Structure formats: structure tokens, C-alpha cells
Amino acid sequence: MKKIAIDQFSELVKVLAERGPLYAPVKGKEGVNFQAIKNPADVTLDFYNTVLSPKSVFFPQSEDMIRYRITHGATEAQPVPQESRPAVILGVRPCDVRSFEIMDRHFLGAGVIDPYWKSKRDNTTVIGFAFDVSAAADPADFYNTFGYGAADPEGSDVFMVRTDKALLLKSMTDRGKKLLDSLGFLQVAGAQDEKVFEETVKKGKAVRTRSAEINPQVIAKKLVSVFDNGEFWQKVTMACIACGACTYGCPTCYCFDISDEMLFKEGSRKRFWDACTFTDFTLEASGHNPRPRIFQRYRQKVCHKYSYHVDKYGCISCVGCGRCTRVCPVNIDIFSIVDEANKL
Amino acid sequence: MENPYIPMPMNVVKITTEVDTNDIKTFRLTFVSKEDEEKFKYLPGQFGELSIYGKGESPIGIASSPTDPGYVEFTVQRTGTLVGGMVTTALHDLEEGAQIGLRGPLGNAWPIDFLAGKNVVVVGGGFAFTTLRSLINYMIHGENRKRFGDITVVYGARTPGLLLYKDEMAAWQKRKDMVMHVTVDRGDASWKGREGFVPTVCKDVAPSSKNAVTVICGPPIMIKFTLPVFFDLGFSRENILTSLEMRMKCGIGKCGRCNVGNKYVCKDGPVFSLAQLEQLPRDY
Ligand SMILES: Cc1cc2nc3c(=O)[nH]c(=O)nc-3n(C[C@H](O)[C@H](O)[C@H](O)COP(=O)(O)OP(=O)(O)OC[C@H]3O[C@@H](n4cnc5c(N)ncnc54)[C@H](O)[C@@H]3O)c2cc1C
Ligand code: SF4
Ligand code: SF4
Numbered sequence: 001m002k003k004i005a006i007d008q009f010s011e012l013v014k015v016l017a018e019r020g021p022l023y024a025p026v027k028g029k030e031g032v033n034f035q036a037i038k039n040p041a042d043v044t045l046d047f048y049n050t051v052l053s054p055k056s057v058f059f060p061q062s063e064d065m066i067r068y069r070i071t072h073g074a075t076e077a078q079p080v081p082q083e084s085r086p087a088v089i090l091g092v093r094p095c096d097v098r099s100f101e102i103m104d105r106h107f108l109g110a111g112v113i114d115p116y117w118k119s120k121r122d123n124t125t126v127i128g129f130a131f132d133v134s135a136a137a138d139p140a141d142f143y144n145t146f147g148y149g150a151a152d153p154e155g156s157d158v159f160m161v162r163t164d165k166a167l168l169l170k171s172m173t174d175r176g177k178k179l180l181d182s183l184g185f186l187q188v189a190g191a192q193d194e195k196v197f198e199e200t201v202k203k204g205k206a207v208r209t210r211s212a213e214i215n216p217q218v219i220a221k222k223l224v225s226v227f228d229n230g231e232f233w234q235k236v237t238m239a240c241i242a243c244g245a246c247t248y249g250c251p252t253c254y255c256f257d258i259s260d261e262m263l264f265k266e267g268s269r270k271r272f273w274d275a276c277t278f279t280d281f282t283l284e285a286s287g288h289n290p291r292p293r294i295f296q297r298y299r300q301k302v303c304h305k306y307s308y309h310v311d312k313y314g315c316i317s318c319v320g321c322g323r324c325t326r327v328c329p330v331n332i333d334i335f336s337i338v339d340e341a342n343k344l
Numbered sequence: 345m346e347n348p349y350i351p352m353p354m355n356v357v358k359i360t361t362e363v364d365t366n367d368i369k370t371f372r373l374t375f376v377s378k379e380d381e382e383k384f385k386y387l388p389g390q391f392g393e394l395s396i397y398g399k400g401e402s403p404i405g406i407a408s409s410p411t412d413p414g415y416v417e418f419t420v421q422r423t424g425t426l427v428g429g430m431v432t433t434a435l436h437d438l439e440e441g442a443q444i445g446l447r448g449p450l451g452n453a454w455p456i457d458f459l460a461g462k463n464v465v466v467v468g469g470g471f472a473f474t475t476l477r478s479l480i481n482y483m484i485h486g487e488n489r490k491r492f493g494d495i496t497v498v499y500g501a502r503t504p505g506l507l508l509y510k511d512e513m514a515a516w517q518k519r520k521d522m523v524m525h526v527t528v529d530r531g532d533a534s535w536k537g538r539e540g541f542v543p544t545v546c547k548d549v550a551p552s553s554k555n556a557v558t559v560i561c562g563p564p565i566m567i568k569f570t571l572p573v574f575f576d577l578g579f580s581r582e583n584i585l586t587s588l589e590m591r592m593k594c595g596i597g598k599c600g601r602c603n604v605g606n607k608y609v610c611k612d613g614p615v616f617s618l619a620q621l622e623q624l625p626r627d628y
């Protein structure tokens with residue numbers, strides 16, 4: 001295990017940012033979010049969790065897939081080259097770290113590999129970051145439901161714990177070890193530090209979020225049987241205005257739109273985050289829309305995460321990060337809805 | 345790494361206007377690259393994403409049959425009434441000699457091995473006949489014909505001018521190894537064929553359900569009234585097949601657009617049996 005004094009942290013940030021892309025939490029007008037770091041001083045460790053999830057690092061809100069130029073009759077088109085230098089994402093909360101594996105199952109699974117997700121994911125070392133285990137969890141969070149603790153290092157390449165004066169950095173994978181070994185200026189942590197690290201992980205397990213007994217296989221079947229209970233879905237989604245904020249914030253929502261943008265014969269085919277709660281998500285050219293009503297679309301969202309994803313990939317696609325509840329303008333809370341459905 | 349989002353370049357070698365309303369055209373495409381052509385192995389029922397840079401992509405069923413090698417055909421309706429659909433309008437504006445893009449083949453296919461040895465009743469309405477045409481051409485091609493039992497086709501359109509593939513239909517009608525029932529909702533002065541809706545014609549024709557499968561594609565309203573006819577004839581849910589339509593983007597099960605329950609129509613479909621559909625939530 002390695003460590004670095006808190007007042008040296010910007011040194012670490014500087015070196016990482018020089019070597020390749022570094023993504024870390026930055027405080028902006030909209031709150032703290034992951035950004036590509038240009039100025040080391042921008043990075044903050046004083047946040048509960050980012051407003052938007054870290055998925056944007058592997059799956060940007062808008063991403064050019066193909067660039068093209070149309071000249072007389074012919075079209076030259078090239079897939080957008082992917083960053084080849086190794087990248088680092090630093091400061092990912094334990095529940096969010098788990099979202100990457102869930103997204104991997106989709107983007108790398110079912111027989112088709114998404115090259116845009118894969119190249120960034122393969123290229124990036126994940127430095128997880130324990131929540132403050134002496135503080136209470138945000139009331140919206142419910143990651144305990146999935147058995148996650150506030151300081152679980154699993155899934156991270158390097159896991160980072162903050163003490164009064166230092167940041168402890170423990171490698172969890174070979175990739176993480178390689179990274180730490182390459183940072184010669186880090187101090188070697190002592191036995192006392194190891195103890196603090198272990199204690200933090202343990203204390204993290206005692207941090208309580210909302211939690212419910214939700215078995216993936218059981219809830220998957222349950223939701224299928226609740227599907228036709230229109231009364232239930234209308235009641236729980238009555239207030240929803242289909243703004244899509246919950247899906248944009250979500251680390252495990254992966255729906256995207258593909259669209260062309262062209263100006264003066266040059267353009268790109270891009271993908272953008274989309275939201276199954278949007279009115280025209282399933283609107284066909286014929287005018288037919290299988291999910292014209294909000295309750296049908298929100299039901300799709302819940303059933304996708306807690307039923308279809310389980311059938312397809314064996315796990316629930318939600319980590320209980322609480323973002324959807326925090327950002328929703330009308331206080332819709334997926335946890336309560338699933339919990340209620342589970343008890344029907 | 346293979347990039348499944350990159351279309352293959354295709355030459356538009358032939359454009360046929362199918363209907364008298366001019367809004368349905370068949371595009372014959374050939375491969376610019378020999379390598380792409382060799383890789384493109386498809387079966388009837390699959391679809392492709394037609395791509396026009398600057399406009400976008402549209403999922404379109406493959407209307408040709410792999411038994412006619414060297415090209416692929418797509419029959420496309422120009423969508424939109426006030427504002428034209430982006431891609432389908434751009435396709436309709438093309439001239440022969442143009443170059444477009446194609447991704448595919450995508451999705452599953454009509455289950456040829458399941459159909460083999462059985463009597464096949466093909467029921468189509470309107471311009472949804474495209475992948476059925478592929479299937480018919482596949483089944484009646486040379487040696488293939490022996491693999492299938494009786495082939496009965498019921499095909500309907502609103503007016504005679506809206507019937508697709510007229511020359512081919514005429515040739516099929518002359519064949520002794522298949523039975524054609526072409527119908528229109530409303531005939532005109534020159535129409536000598538059948539008049540009546542597809543479900544009614546199916547009832548009249550009353551194909552036996554013994555060792556038979558029916559493959560049905562058409563507008564939802566046609567399907568709604570045709571299904572009971574086939575139930576009455578004794579067709580089981582497993583032996584009624586159809587092709588689902590959902591809005592699509594990626595066509596490869598990644599963009600999350602086209603799911604019905606735990607199935608992505610673009611990847612697990614578009615072909616489903618009624619038995620499979622009844623397992624899914626009514627969300628299409
Ligand atoms: C499996 C499958 C097979 C199809 N086969 C045919 C065919 O053989 N012939 C034919 O004319 N049409 C077919 N369609 C419908 C055709 O895809 C749409 O009419 C077309 O995408 C409209 O595109 P647009 O850009 O002109 O319209 P716009 O309204 O501008 O659509 C914008 C985008 O939305 C998506 N979209 C809109 N409507 C549909 C839809 N109904 N289905 C799927 N995606 C849609 C497309 O990505 C499209 O590019 C098929 C659809 C599916 C799903
Ligand atoms: S659904 Fe809500 S709680 Fe679950 S992962 Fe997405 S944003 Fe977090
Ligand atoms: S649940 Fe809330 S955040 Fe999500 S679409 Fe509805 S109103 Fe918007």
C-alpha cells in the first residue's frame with residue numbers, strides 16, 4: 001500500500017494529468033462532476049457524490065462515432081480514433097465503481113462488443129474513493145440493498161481512503177499495482193496505515209443506507225407479474241414530467257440515440273445519451289407509439305433495470321447511488337417504487 | 345477491433361418505383377468491396393441499416409433472397425406526411441449510380457429449418473410484404489423447393505396500384521408448385537382479381553393447419569383480424585410467425601431503443617412466434 005500527504009495531493013494529480021487523460025471531480029456551477037483535468041488545482045475531494053455519474057468517462061453524453069466528408073459523389077468516412085494513451089479516473093465512489101461492471105455486461109456482452117466503450121474502459125485505471133465513513137449516508141442512497149458498503153474496495157484498480165492527513169492508496173488489481181509502482185514519489189504505507197485502511201473498509205460496512213430485501217431473480221419475476229397493474233404504475237408515476245433527468249444522472253442507464261450532424265459537407269455520426277422516459281423514444285415514423293403514456297415509459301425504466309437486465313445479464317442494473325432520487329424535480333424515488341412493487 | 349457501427353459502402357444500381365403513389369421504391373444495391381460481399385451472409389427475414397451520411401440510418405427489411413447472389417434489395421416507403429422522414433426521403437431522392445451505406449445483416453431470420461418439411465402459408469398486407477418476398481423467393485428457388493410442402497400465399501393491398509413486385513407476382517401465379525391469392529380492398533376498372541380484406545380471404549382459402557406454419561406480416565389492424573382466422577383453422581401459437589417492428593437505432597442490441605420486455609427486437613427478433621410474443625409484456 002502507498003500513501004501521500006493531503007497537501008501533496010495536487011502533485012499526484014499533476015503527474016497523472018501529464019501522463020494521459022485524468023478524470024476527476026471538479027466543482028462547477030452545477031455542482032461537483034467528473035471532468036478531464038487540465039489544471040490540477042481544479043480537482044476537489046470535498047464532495048459527497050458527483051451530480052452526474054462517472055459513466056461519462058467511458059460513455060460521453062455526446063460522442064462522435066464516425067466523421068465524414070462528402071465530396072463530389074464520394075464520401076470519405078472514418079471511425080473516430082480513440083485516445084490511445086492510458087487514462088485514469090480518480091475519485092469514484094464504491095457504489096459507482098460497481099456500475100462499471102454492470103455496464104460492461106451490456107456493452108461488452110451479448111455477442112457484440114461496443115468498441116467505443118471498450119477502448120476507453122480497457123484504457124482506464126479506476127481509482128475508487130471511500131465515502132466518509134464517519135458521516136451518515138445521503139438519505140436518497142440505498143446501495144446497502146445490493147450489499148455494497150461505503151468503503152468497499154472491490155471493483156477498483158486502486159482504492160483510496162482519506163485520513164486526517166493523508167490519502168491511502170491500495171492496489172486491488174495488477175493494473176492498479178502498476179500504476180502505483182510507477183509513481184515513485186508516493187510513500188510506502190506502514191502497518192498502522194494498513195490497519196486504518198482495513199478499519200475504514202469495516203466501518204464502511206456499518207454505514208447504513210436505505211435497504212430492502214431485493215433478490216434479483218425474485219424481483220425480475222415479480223415485475224413481470226405487476227406489469228399489467230396499470231393502476232399501480234399510474235399511481236407511482238403520477239407526478240413524473242418525463243424530463244429524463246433521472247436517466248442522465250444514472251450510472252447504469254445506457255440508452256443512446258444516434259444522429260448525424262453535418263455542415264458544409266463535413267459532419268459526424270454521433271451518439272447521445274437518450275432517455276426511455278422521453279415522449280418520442282419509441283415513436284415510429286408511422287406515428288405509432290407503443291409507450292405514449294408516462295407511466296408506460298417509467299414502467300419500462302423500472303422493469304428494464306430490475307427485470308429485463310436480470311434476465312439478460314444476470315444482475316440488476318442499479319447500484320443504489322441515489323442520484324435519480326436526488327435530481328428528480330418531483331421526488332420520484334425508484335427505491336420506494338421497487339420496494340412497493342416487491343410487496344404487492 | 346471490428347466496429348459494428350461502420351456501414352459498408354454500397355452502389356445503388358437499380359431503383360424501381362413499385363406503386364402508383366410513387367412513395368415505395370425498391371433499391372438494388374451491390375457491394376463496393378468484394379470482401380464485404382463475401383462476409384454478407386443472410387437469410388430471409390433479416391434486415392439492414394441503410395445509411396446516408398448527413399441524414400442518418402434506417403432499419404429496413406431485406407427484400408431480396410440470398411438465392412439471388414451479387415446484390416441485396418430493399419423496398420422502402422417514404423415516410424412522413426407534412427415533414428418527410430429524414431432517411432427514407434433522402435433514399436427516395438437518390439438516383440441510380442449513387443453510393444450509400446449498409447450495416448447488416450441484422451436480427452434473426454424466418455426459421456428456415458423449422459419451416460422445412462411443412463406446408464407454409466404466407467400472409468402479407470400492404471408494403472410489409474418485403475421479407476415475405478425474400479422468403480418466398482428462397483423457398484421456391486431450385487432445389488430448395490423440395491424442402492417445403494405446399495406453399496400458399498395470401499397477399500393484399502388497398503388498391504391494385506399499391507401491390508408490390510407486380511412482375512414477380514405474375515410469374516408466381518403461373519407456377520404450379522405454389523398457390524397465390526392476391527386481393528385488393530377496392531379494385532378498379534382494370535382489376536380482374538379478387539376483392540376483399542386479407543382476413544376474409546384467409547377465411548375463404550381456409551388453409552389446413554395440418555403440418556402447417558403461417559408467416560404473417562402486415563399492418564397491426566390486419567394482423568389483429570387475421571389471427572383469429574388462423575386460430576379457428578387450428579394453427580397453434582408456435583406455428584404462427586410474425587415480424588415485429590419497433591423504433592430502432594443501433595440494430596445490434598446496444599442502444600436500448602427497441603426492447604419489448606427482455607428482448608431486443610433488433611437482435612432477438614424481429615421474427616417471433618405468437619407463442620414467444622405472448623410471453624412478452626404488451627409493450628409494442
Ligand atoms: C425491423 C424493421 C424492418 C423494417 N423494414 C422496412 C421496410 O422493409 N421498408 C420500409 O419502408 N420501412 C421499414 N421499416 C420502417 C423504417 O425503418 C422506418 O420507416 C424508417 O426508419 C423511417 O426513417 P426516416 O428517417 O425516414 O423517418 P424519421 O421519422 O425521420 O425517423 C428518424 C429515425 O427514427 C427511427 N425510426 C423511425 N421510425 C421507425 C420505425 N418504424 N422503425 C424503426 N425505426 C424507426 C430511425 O432510426 C430513423 O432514422 C422497418 C423497421 C424495422 C424496425
Ligand atoms: S436507478 Fe437511480 S439509484 Fe439506481 S443506479 Fe440509477 S441513478 Fe443510481
Ligand atoms: S422520474 Fe423524475 S427525473 Fe425521472 S423523468 Fe420523471 S420527473 Fe424526470
Ligand code: FES
Binds near residue numbers: 608
Ligand atoms: S435498435 Fe438499438 S438496441 Fe435495438
